[in-house]
Amino acid sequence: xxxxxxxxxxxxxxxxxxxxxxxxxxxxxxxxxxxxxxxxxxxxxxxxxxxxxxxxxxxxxxxxxxxxxxxxxxxxxxxxxxxxxxxxxxxxxxxxxxxxxxxxxxxxxxxxxxxxxxxxxxxxxxxxxxxxxxxxxxxxxxxxxxxxxxxxxxxxxxxxxxxxx
Numbered sequence: 001x002x003x004x005x006x007x008x009x010x011x012x013x014x015x016x017x018x019x020x021x022x023x024x025x026x027x028x029x030x031x032x033x034x035x036x037x038x039x040x041x042x043x044x045x046x047x048x049x050x051x052x053x054x055x056x057x058x059x060x061x062x063x064x065x066x067x068x069x070x071x072x073x074x075x076x077x078x079x080x081x082x083x084x085x086x087x088x089x090x091x092x093x094x095x096x097x098x099x100x101x102x103x104x105x106x107x108x109x110x111x112x113x114x115x116x117x118x119x120x121x122x123x124x125x126x127x128x129x130x131x132x133x134x135x136x137x138x139x140x141x142x143x144x145x146x147x148x149x150x151x152x153x154x155x156x157x158x159x160x161x162x163x164x165x
Contacts, residue, residue: 003026005026005028005048008027008028008030008051009027010025010026010027010028011025011026012024012025012026013025013026028048028049029046029047029048030043030047030048030049030050030051031043031044031047031049031050031051032050032051032052032053032054033050033052033053033054034053034054034056035053035054035055035056036056041053070103070105070106070158070159070160071090071093071158071159071160071162072105072156072157072158072159073088073090073156073157073158073159074154074155074156074157075088075145075151075154075155075157076154077151077152077153077154077155080147080150080151082150083146083147083148083149083150084124084144084145084146084147085144085145085146085147086144087142087143087144088142088143088144088145089129089140089141089142089143090140090141090143090159090162091138091139091140092138092139092140092164092165093139093140093141093162093163093164093165094128094139094141094162094163094165095126095128095141095161095162095163096161096162096163098161099126099161100123100126100141100143100159100160100161100162101123101159101160101161102116102121102122102123102145102157102158102159102160103157103158103159103160104116104157104158105156105157105158106158108156112155112156115151115152115153115155116155116156116157118149118151119147119148119149119150119151119155120147120148120149121145121146121147121155121157122145122146122147123143123144123145124144124145124146125142125143125144126141126142126143127141127142127143128140128141128142129141129142138165139165141162143159
């Protein structure tokens with residue numbers, strides 16, 4: 001007969017006057033643990049289970065992620081110099097506080113997405129171009145991209161982390 005112990009207080013076996021002179025109380029030996037890493041938590045040898053687990057694992061900072069609406073652009077295939085795309089200039093925008101990241105537009109077709117994935121784009125330089133004193137040229141941002149594989153077609157991408165000025 002199996003006896004399940006579902007509480008840390010244990011169970012009392014009603015044995016008095018049947019098998020022995022008193023009841024037998026069975027209490028599991030439980031352990032408290034403090035953990036500092038992600039992963040499975042199991043009791044050490046000699047313990048039946050865990051009574052308390054204190055978790056001291058830092059969470060990922062939400063502020064470190066680039067958020068905001070995507071800014072869709074197309075990198076023309078003829079503008080690539082090998083695996084470098086020099087200076088995509090976008091007027092009236094600046095880099096947000098958490099940087100700029102490359103993503104895929106929500107309306108991309110499968111071949112368009114595959115082309116971006118195969119290129120494995122990285123933004124290698126972000127420059128802010130200040131507005132002219134006379135106001136004829138607005139503030140702009142200049143982005144230089146690098147690709148692992150030279151694109152053979154124009155790439156439709158989404159930029160995240162741009163802020164309007």
